[in-house]
Amino acid sequence: MxxxxxxxxxxxxxxxxxxxxxxxxxxxxxxKVRSEMRAIEAVSAVEAFQHEAAEKGKRLLFGLGDGLTPQAASVNALAGLGIWRETSARAVFNDQPAQAITGEGSLALLSQMVLRGVYQDAVAVELFKTEQAQLGGLSAAAGAAGLLPEVNQPSNAAVILIGNHSPIASLAANLAGRKNLPLAAISDTLTAQSAFLISAPLSTQGEDYYAAQTAFKLQSKAGLQxxxxxxxxxxxxxxxxxxxxxxxxxxxx
Amino acid sequence: MSADILLGLVGLILTLMVFSYIFGDNLFFRVALTILAAVSAGYTAAVLITKVIIPLLIHPLGATRGAALLWMVFPLLLAVLVGLMIFPRLSKLGKIPLSFLVGVFAALTIFGVVRGTLTPQLLAVINRFSPELLQNAGLPDWARIVWAVMVLLGVIAVLLAYQHYTHKRKADEAHASLLDGVGSIGQIFVGITLGATFVMIFSTALVALISRVVWIKDFLAGLL
Amino acid sequence: MKRIIPLFVATLTSFFVLAGLIWPVSLGGYLNIVLDWAIIVGAMALLVAIAHLFLAQWRKIARGNRSSFYSLVFVIVFLLSLGGGLVMGVDDPEYRLWISSIQKPLEVSLLGLAAVVMAGAGVQFYRTRGWSPLTVAFGVSALVFLVIDLGFLQVLNSPPVNAIIKTLQMLPLIGARGLLIGMSFGALIVALKALTGEGVGND
Structure with a gap:
């Protein structure tokens, strides 16, 4: 016993x-209990960004951060993949498909896997390119270094930082501001949340991170969570x- | 020119390239970022090959015989399946090894969160109400009592600040406004925490900035 | 069927790792073997992701894109860093010195630059975020802790001031505890959902 x-x-x-x-x-x-979800500005903005991107013929840029590393044994990073899947699915036949940059290898491959599934569901697997979901750099600073040149691309309509980010990612928020790009920062770490609160126009705090998946109201599973x-x-x-x-x-x- | 001076010059140039961003995004800043991403990727790849793949996967394959070799087949198979993801057409083969990886991390998270975070955090709030802690020489220690109550109510307020759903019934309006009130108090505690965290990261970043400026000054003084 | 295999692998692995963590005496040895496998798979995944990154830059050079100059810089620096590590060995002091002489100034400078950016953003904080209990508490807290961090008040060596500082320093722990509890429940649910194979594609 x-x-x-x-x-x-x-x-x-x-x-x-x-x-x-x-x-x-x-x-x-x-x-049939009727209930109302509390509005979270940074999360609602994601859908607006999506429409804007489609209208302008531009792309949405995702910074998925890092995660799934032995140092941060957390699957929190997976929470960002749901919104990545939904956004990619809506942008499959757009002029510019969505782009994701990650700061860690397994997450990069998972985001590719998710994207491949999206294209397969849309019966357009030949359009799938690994470049659409790729590694930016390793370590907090290198991850930001990989993300910043992508923020700089003229084809961006908006930037969404979601996942495990370091405060250095506030540079991405600053660059997006200089380029007049709308940005939403949704992070699960306290340090990034405080850095984004001051440097990003829209950000979440605390467990609102997990509400990100409800950005597209179709996702009842996220509501369940x-x-x-x-x-x-x-x-x-x-x-x-x-x-x-x-x-x-x-x-x- | 000695290697120290050469490396110092490299450091100086790279530092100035990064700080050139203060005047706006430019070619030098972007080159510096590219160099950082490339060096970290190249160095990590070299470390992974020489410190993980060769000693943990390749060497044991050559050195193991008999039944023990069977233990090596599984990681080899998983590694090969991940390796095949380099070809986009074969990327779906990576689903099994990635599922394995997600499974491992999910378990580590569940155990870590439940045993290492939630239980100690909840007990830390409750344990403040230990009668021995709230007394001083047989008399109530009011400072500790107030603090214990404040911690309890503060934590509850923070938790309620993130309530996601509210019922739509009219009878619940009073309940909803009470929740809003408590939520606002929770937001104040969150703001205090994030403010203190911000000062911590800002101080770290400021120390980094000052250390680079001091290093540049010392390096230039050494050159002259 | 396509969904069942990843689901089976994720669930089985999770239950085994959990069992190993709960009963370390009887299963700890096997758990270490499985964790070693995870390290190998994780390393391989990282190598593949790096390879994709390299190939993407290579293709940009081949296409002669507007940004192909940066890709050329990337390819050259990457090959030098990787080649140096493989030929000289990653423990070679000279190789490490070169790598750190490039990485350290860049990483520290980026962090320093973040300080400049955050200070600049701080000036416009209330203009962009507006006034709310969260932003007011954030601003006051940042200001108070900045003053405390400077250490001028501690120099006064006054017991009442020191007591106030000590109490103030404990205040952030309340919010941190609440946030940590909430975030932990969120992480727990994400992990439980991951056991159902979610996050590993949907085809």
């Missing part, structure tokens, strides 16, 4: 509750209040 510590029990409870929250949010999404987050939020608030009382009364050692 394995003896679980108090921390282990909490960890197991969190994992089970998260799975339950996903299930409940799925049930809620099937019911946010509902699950809301359920977990309510449970966490309750757990904190009850936990504090139990601790104060000595029930929890």
């Amino acid at each position: 394995i003896a679980l510590s108090f921390n282990d029990i909490i960890a197991v409870a969190i994992a089970i509750l998260t799975i339950l929250a996903l299930f409940v949010s799925w049930l809620v999404s099937r019911s 946010l509902r699950a987050l809301d359920i977990l939020r309510a449970l966490t608030v309750l757990a904190l209040l009850i936990g504090a009382v139990l601790k104060l009364t000595g029930v929890i050692p």
Whole structure:
């Protein structure tokens, strides 16, 4: 029999509750309960950028950041791939397809894989080019160095920075500003969020990062994720209040 | 000209090329960026080949015999499938090794987040309410009590600031405005955190800037 | 069928790695083998991504694009860095000195440039972002922590001032804790979704 510590029990409870929250949010999404999503300016802007790009015959540039590295063992970077897929799908037959630059190898190949799937779904796999989703540079500074020349291209309609970025990426926001390019920065790191708050015209803070996938309202799966987050939020608030009382009364050692 | 001076001159030129951006985007800045991207890619490729692929994949293949060799077949197969992604037509073959990689990172994330982040963070808030911590020589320690309550309410306010969905029913309007109020307090705490984080990164960047300026001054003084 | 195989691979791998992390004594040895495989696959993926980057630059040169000059610089510098590492060895002190003499000034200067850019953006902060609880708290906090970071107040060596500074320095931890908890739940859900094969293409 394995003896679980108090921390282990909490960890197991969190994992089970998260799975339950996903299930409940799925049930809620099937019911007729009417609810309204909080508007997030940086996220809503993505769809507007998409329309603008199509109208102008220009492209959307994505900086997908890095991720999937042993140093930052996080799959947060995958959250950006959903919006990349949706945008690419809408731009398959545009004059200029969307372009993604990543700061890490596996993410670069994953973004290519996603793009290939998009072209295959559109029965236009012959139009797929690996250059449309490629590595920019490795390390925070080199990643920015790879991204900046792409921001500089005259074919851009707008820039979307989404994923794990470093504060050096604020240079991309500055360059986009100098070129009068609209830019939305959606990052999962605190350092990048604070740098973008000051340097980017539109950016997200905190867990609004995960709302990015709802940029295109068709993505009900993304809504499911946010509902699950809301359920977990309510449970966490309750757990904190009850936990504090139990601790104060000595029930929890 | 000694190698030190040559390397110093290279550093000086590259530094000035980067700082030329202050006057606007230009050819020198773009060349500097290209050099950085190329050097980092070339150096990383050399490190990966000599420190990962050869010692972890190629050498064991030659040195292993018998059943142990079977353990090497799987990573070799995965590596070959990823390698074939170099040809766009064969890129779909990479789906299996990339799924493997995503699986590994998903598991590391789940374990890391649950065991290493969420549990300690939640307990850190709750543990502030330990009766021993809130007393000083048998009397209530009001400073600690106020701080514990502030941390609890602050964390709750930050969490509620990111509530994504609200119900549309009219009866919920009061509830929604209460949520907005708490959310605004949460936004204040978020602003304080991001402000402090900004100062931290700005100070780091400022130190980097000053170190380059000082280095240029010292290098030029050394030349003269 | 095409979706099932990646799903199966991702899920099986995840469960195995999780089991290895939960029961390190019985499965730790196997877990290390799987993590070594992940390092090999990750390294190979990075090499392929670098190869794509090189080929893209090469094609730009072949097409004679407007930006082919930069591509030429890239190809030359890349080949020199890679060739140097393979011929001299990446541990060779001379090779490392050359690489760091190029990389370090560029990386540090870019970070320094970010300071200039952020300072410039700071001046226009309220014009671009407007006034809200978030922006006001951000601005006040940045100003207060900038003053504290300068260290002038600490020189006064006044106990009340030091107590205030200590309390102020703890305030960001509240927001950080809340943000970290929220972000962690988000990451957890993304990871659980990744187990279903999401993010590995949709064909």
